[in-house]
Amino acid sequence: MTDTIRPTRTTASRYGGRPTMKDVAARAGVGLKTVSRVVNGEEGVSPDTGRRVQEAITALGFRRNDSARVLRKGRTASVGLVLEDLADPFYAPLSRAVEEVARLHGALLINGSSTEDPAREQELVLALCARRVDGLVIVPAGDDHRYLAPEIAAGVATVFVDRAPGLIESDVVLTDGFAGAREGTAHLIAHGHRRIGFVGDQPHIQTASERLRGYRAAMADAGLPVHEPWITLGPTDPARVTAETWRLLAGPEPVTALFTGNNRVTVTAVRVLAASGRRVALVAFDDFELADLLSPAVTVVAQAPAQLGRTAAELLFRRLEGTEQATQRLTLPTRLLPRGSGELPPQD
Amino acid sequence: MTDTIRPTRTTASRYGGRPTMKDVAARAGVGLKTVSRVVNGEEGVSPDTGRRVQEAITALGFRRNDSARVLRKGRTASVGLVLEDLADPFYAPLSRAVEEVARLHGALLINGSSTEDPAREQELVLALCARRVDGLVIVPAGDDHRYLAPEIAAGVATVFVDRAPGLIESDVVLTDGFAGAREGTAHLIAHGHRRIGFVGDQPHIQTASERLRGYRAAMADAGLPVHEPWITLGPTDPARVTAETWRLLAGPEPVTALFTGNNRVTVTAVRVLAASGRRVALVAFDDFELADLLSPAVTVVAQAPAQLGRTAAELLFRRLEGTEQATQRLTLPTRLLPRGSGELPPQD
DNA sequence: ACCACTGCTGACAACGTTGTCCAGTTACGA
DNA sequence: TCGTAACTGGACAACGTTGTCAGCAGTGGT
Structure with a gap:
């Protein structure tokens, strides 16, 4: 007996019973392609036939299988977003902005958190490439993106955000962390500080080292020496940052001011x-939210995460629409928001 | 001349030049199925052949087309998450938790923000259903989910989070907002307050009305009257909440305490x-972050958004693995965290 | 020498959709 | 009345992958 194997079926059975266009066609008494036409709103179907098909669709609860559609058409109408941590208050609005732009272009967003791990990023x-996303927005964790070369060659549009890609050419949208950190540090110097601590992220992260560069530049501009113990770089877990911040405040010549390198570091430092x-x-x-309500309110060098995401996504879709110009590198400025904490005078 | 139409091709040409298994097979001098076997790590391929195929794969930069795979296999290894706003500090960790569980099950997460609009939710x-996600986690915006019936019947696992679905049977994971609000309000009453304001979200949102119920219950428990002007419900935009909060503080008999119904309302109220x-x-x-650093530090009824997401996702994957038990309704408790603001005595 | 068996390998169909192309029907002018 | 154009509908192939099955060599036992 093999008659139970591969029976030709007219009633839906796979996918737990998902009807296909064939099923709809059978029920409406029309051809397969006619159903396709109705589903896609193509013309060339008489109103009467159209109505019959519509009825069959609702009766069966038919929903077009986009996988098959993608296979046939070659476009998925979805873009991928890879970033460090979706729940980070800096990246959440960025992600949201990308989603919004994608929606305007009729695309869905698939995202993943790399947790700052290059292997996981890759x-x-x-x-995402295997799912044939049309494009990618990446906040890179690693510094070697040669693995992307075949994908880009195959036509996957790619835009890097917040950090530049490594060993590969691509569109990038950055924040000017160097200028921002320089301005922020100069602000402290202008208020009389000479011993300024820098609490930063891991040095291999581009944004972290850019900000440190800005700090050093501001100190150099003012002709101030930088004592290396004033600088602490490393993981942003509260334990380390707490210990290091206490260290900066201790000793015979403690720092009179702090420059913190990102929002996670900041909240811990504020606590200390x-x-x-x-x-x-x-x-x-x-x-960060509520920075203005702390006492003293926290002076910040503000980035525009949503704008970062929006800009990147718009660049991506411009590429998808076929722009063939050379890869771009856009840099968004920061804004210094004095609120009180940055204007405190030095106290020895 | 029609010989340029539909030429049989051995070299990759579509998808901007993406090689297929056929291309790999041709290059390695083996059959199509053998490539498939290698790509999927199936056994029954001699080491020598396997090596040749691998070389061809890397040489061509081949990447399996998951769309085609999905079409054939019926499973996408992806789940969908629909919530109100990905960037909301309450939902971001929830989303992250779902992603994490999905990752453990080898699935990707596709998400979308409904912006509290039922039409957009649907x-x-x-x-997502058209993309044939295997399952859905939904924070509903609407209150009628009958449109999901055919999908669920077709085998899409569905779990609702934070709010219950409407007119449909499904797994749900909730926070006990009623008990939480009751406890929080009782806490204020225990500290001597009699005139307590309630600043909440739009009344049609379940969580909002549950919390209001909890507030009323606590007042009733204590035999205290509730003057309706003490209660304000509506959109959570800062303008409205600011105006309403000022109103509660004005008049001859102002409230001496506030209970705020969610994090967006809270930050605005704190400012006022x-x-x-x-x-x-x-x-x-x-x-919310930094609640402990404000002065006074803000006493909160804490939810566990990450746990909410994790629980929901685990339930989802249990379903996907074939659990056939009746739909479940799980409720997670809240935790009152006294920090100062909730222990202030009444001041008239 | 033959057979049974095992281990590899490839031909082929099918997944559900869409693009191409052709056939049938109707309406209209010559 | 016929020819023709306009419109509607359907048959068929193809997208890239995987499951089924059959074939082919090599091996070892008789």
Whole structure:
């Protein structure tokens, strides 16, 4: 008995019973292609036939299988976004902005968090390529993106955001972290500070090292020496940052001001400053909610994460629409928002 | 001349030049199926052949087309998440948790923000169904989900989170907003407050009305009257919440304490309280970053958004693995975190 | 020498959709 | 009345992959 194997079926059975166009066609008594025409709103179907087909569609609960459509058409109407951590208050609005632009172009967003791990970044990106996303927006974790070369050659539009790609040519949208950090640090110097601590992220992260460069540049501009112990770089986990911040505040010649390199570092540093009871000035890179309500309110060098995401997504879709110009590198400025903490005078 | 039409091709040409298994097979001098076997790590390929195929794969930069695979296999290894706003500090960790669980199950996450618009929720959900996601996690915006019936019947696993679905049976994971709001309000009453304001979200949102119910229950428990002007419900935009909060603080018998219904409302209310200079007690539903650093630190009824997401995702994958038990309704408890603002005594 | 068996390999169909092309029907002017 | 154009509908192939099955060599036992 083999008659139960591969029976020709007219009733839906796979996908737990998902009807196909064939099923709809059978029910409406029309041809397959006619159903396709109705589903896609193509012309050339009489109103009467159209109505019969529509009825069959609702009766069966038919939904077009986009996988098959993609296979046939070659476009998926979806873009991928890979970033460090979707829940990070800096990246969440960025992601949201990309989603919004994608929606305007009728595309869905698939995203993944790399957790700052280059291997995972690559894994995610390639998984997205396997799904044939039309384009990719990437906040890179690694610094070697040669693995993307075949994909880009195959036509996957790619835009990097917040950090530049490594060993590969591509569109990039960045924030000017160097200028921002320089301005923020200069602000502290202008308020009389000479011993300024820098609490940053891991040095191999581009944005982190750019900001450090800005700090050094501002100090150099003012002719101030930088004592290396004033600088602490590394993972942003609260334990490390707490310990290091305390260290900067201790000793015979403690820092009188802090420049914090990103929002995660900032919240931890703020906690330490509050606990220490010292009036240490603070300028933070990256704005955060309620910064204005702390006492003192926190002076920040604000980035525009949503604008970053929007710009990148728009660039991506411009590429998808066929722009063939050379790859671009856009840089968005930061904005210094004085709120109080950055204007505290030095206290020795 | 029609010989340029539909030429049989051995070299890749579509997708901007993406090689297929056929191309790999040709280059390696083997059959199509053998390439498939190698790509999927199936056994039954001699080491020598396997090596030749691997070389061809890397030489051509081949990447399996998952769309075609999905079409053939019926499973996409992707799940959809629809929520209100990805960038909301409450939903971001929820989303992240779902992503994490999905990753453990080898699935990707596709998400969309409904912006609290039922039509957009439906549009997104159906788009995800058309892509044949294996399952859906939904934070509903609407209150009628009958449109999902055919999808669920067709085998799309569905779990609702944070709010229950309408007119449909499904798994749900909720936070006990009623109990949480009741406890928070009771906390204020225990500290001597009699006139307590409630600043909430739009009343048609389940979580909002549940929390209001909890507030009323606590007042009733204590035998206290509720004056309706103490209650304000509506959109959470800062303008409205600011105006309404000022209103609650005005008049001959102003409230001496506030209960705020969600994190967006809370930050606005905190701003107003700070600006007013009044010592009004505050208990907020939903924890938020830096709540402990404000002065006074904000007492909150904390939810566990990540746990909510994780629980929902785990339930989803249990379904996908074939659990056939009746639909479940899980409720997670809240936790009252006294920090100062909720323990202020009444000041008239 | 033959057979049974095992281990590799490839031909072929099918997944559900869309593009191409052709056939049938109707309407209209010559 | 016929020819022709306009319109409607359907048969068929193709997209790139995987499941089924059959064939082919090599091996070992009789």
